[in-house]
Amino acid sequence: MHTSAASVYFIIGTPGSGRRALVWDLIENGFSATEPALVLVAEGEAPHDVEAKLAARPHTEIRRWARTDPAILPVDGVTPGTNVFLFADSRADTITQLESLKPWMAERGAELARIICVVNCQFAEKHPILLPWFDACIHFADVVVLTQRTGVENKWLSGFIRRYEELFYPCHFLQLGKSGVPNPALVLEPAPRRVTQYFEPEEDFADLEIETDDEDDEGDEDALQPESYFERNRANRRVRELPDALKFFDA
Numbered sequence: 432m433h434t435s436a437a438s439v440y441f442i443i444g445t446p447g448s449g450r451r452a453l454v455w456d457l458i459e460n461g462f463s464a465t466e467p468a469l470v471l472v473a474e475g476e477a478p479h480d481v482e483a484k485l486a487a488r489p490h491t492e493i494r495r496w497a498r499t500d501p502a503i504l505p506v507d508g509v510t511p512g513t514n515v516f517l518f519a520d521s522r523a524d525t526i527t528q529l530e531s532l533k534p535w536m537a538e539r540g541a542e543l544a545r546i547i548c549v550v551n552c553q554f555a556e557k558h559p560i561l562l563p564w565f566d567a568c569i570h571f572a573d574v575v576v577l578t579q580r581t582g583v584e585n586k587w588l589s590g591f592i593r594r595y596e597e598l599f600y601p602c603h604f605l606q607l608g609k610s611g612v613p614n615p616a617l618v619l620e621p622a623p624r625r626v627t628q629y630f631e632p633e634e635d636f637a638d639l640e641i642e643t644d645d646e647d648d649e650g651d652e653d654a655l656q657p658e659s660y661f662e663r664n665r666a667n668r669r670v671r672e673l674p675d676a677l678k679f680f681d682a
Contacts, residue, residue: 440454503531554579
């Protein structure tokens with residue numbers, strides 16, 4: 432974790448899911464008081480009391496970032512050696528921001544530590560139509576933190592987790608308790624556990640030998656497959672269209 436490059440934790444989730452409380456817990460209980468942390472929260476997110484606590488913590492800075500055309504992510508630079516907690520703008524397209532994250536880090540010489548998806552269980556249970564949207568988010572996540580579980584049926588919760596386990600998703604699933612995350616170090620450990628290969632260094636695949644079938648080798652031309660959630664058709668629409676989660680946020 433301690434390299435000259437900034438380590439980026441990308442935090443995705445719906446408004447009011449508890450992302451800032453989670454990050455406060457991770458910084459307070461996962462880092463020493465001398466480790467620098469930068470928290471970047473999108474300008475459109477509603478204020479939260481936790482922000483004052485983050486600002487008061489030694490060696491921790493919190494900033495609001497505004498999306499500017501054509502930039503999808505903040506234009507502010509990051510300091511080498513800093514742990515950066517970059518909050519996706521929950522009211523902008525999450526998939527577009529995930530696609531933009533890789534070049535954004537490359538421009539700043541930063542490295543991806545983890546993608547953390549925070550799931551508001553009350554919201555997810557109430558809107559089953561958004562399951563493909565959650566599927567997409569969890570496809571990119573190393574860690575999934577389940578919050579807002581009060582009133583949610585245990586059957587739904589266990590079924591939600593089991594679905595991804597049966598699909599062999601490698602990400603960690605953690606339930607946020609009253610005392611915070613059970614194991615902050617597990618969340619912060621910069622080891623990839625995501626389904627997507629989009630963020631893997633290309634050189635890791637450069638020398639990989641590919642075995643092909645003589646009769647049908649079209650599907651094995653490249654070791655590193657394109658990320659299907661980013662593919663677009665000739666009309667510039669996503670090939671894998673997802674339900675519009677934004678219209679449910681204020682319902």
